[in-house]
Amino acid sequence: MSVEWEPVRQARTHELVLERIEQRVVAGELKAGDRLPPERELAPVLGVSRSALREALRVLETIGVLVAQSGRGPDAGARIVRNPDDALGRLLRLHVALGSYSLQDVLEARVTLERHSFEAAAENAPAEDLDEAERILHRMRAPGVTAAEFSDLDTRFHVLIAGASGNHLISTLTAAVRESVRPMILQALEGAEDWPAAADALNDEHARMLRLVRAGEGAQAADVAERHIRGFHGGLVGTGH
Template sequence: MSVEWQPVRQSRTHELVLRSIEERVFAGELKAGDRLPPERELAPVLGVSRSALREALRVLETIGVLVAQPGRGPDAGARIVRKPDDALGRLLRLHFALGSYSLQDVLEARIILERSSFAAAACHAPSEDLDEAEELVRGMAAPGIGVSAFNDLDTRFHVLIARSSGNALTSTLTSAVRESVRPLI
């Protein structure tokens, strides 16, 4: 009987640190709002250099999972965050610019998200949100409105509707998709 061997994937140290932090998040040991131990304590516990730890923390900060405050005091250190909205939009914009997704795919996804947002918002939107949406539509219909101002209002309108749907993920995805196509508009 012949055994088929598979190559072992080599990991860089910061990837191992990322995996360790991810595992703690998945296991519920780290939650949004939790602070990580200071670098000088965490690096030896993980058995890695501080530079490898910093690289992993920078990756987590870039993808919007972590916020790091340098210095000393109660706000210093790395903290797990709740809202990945900006980071998700930034990643989607980069992938769109690199050709990972076609314009057609992005527009179809946008339409699907916005249709479901409108349906859910029709059932769940508070009256203040509907009033705000009405004001945004009035602004878009104003005579002589420029393209840039219209696009700003249009984006705010669709993000408001998505937020009013009551589904936080739909809201985040809508914001990310809208922001990713904004430069083309």
């Protein structure tokens, strides 16, 4: 009778540390806000070197589930956190730059996410979120606003609407997808032949979207948002930026 052999699993030490910490999180034994033991205590308990432990902690910090404070005192050490937005945005931006996802992929993802956001925001958005969106649009119309300032405020507006939809994951994904093309959007804004006219046109579209959300016209708001995204972001796809 022939024996079926399975390959021996090989892993670097820090990957085993990551697995162990992940198991604790999944089991509910580690939650956001919890602190890990100091390196000098945790490394021998896990049976690994402090350098391997540090490598695992750096990975966790990069993916937004841990923050490390150096020094001594009550705030020192590594703490479990929930901070996926920046981590996902950074990761997606790198993969877009490497060609893992095309600009067309990102465009369609934005359309899908933001159509949902504007429809849901028309039903669920708290008044204070819509008031904050209004203040952002007011700042975007300020005389002399630069393309960089406009781009940052534009991102805040779209992410705020996504958050106002009531779905935190949609908000996080919207922020990540938007962040993945932030450099290209800024380049396109800065390269506009008539920047004031371009800003006015984009602001008019933003204002219309917000009016429709306030009026509870989610389907119309979603349609305007899609045209807005395809008109500008679609230009990036067409030019190959």
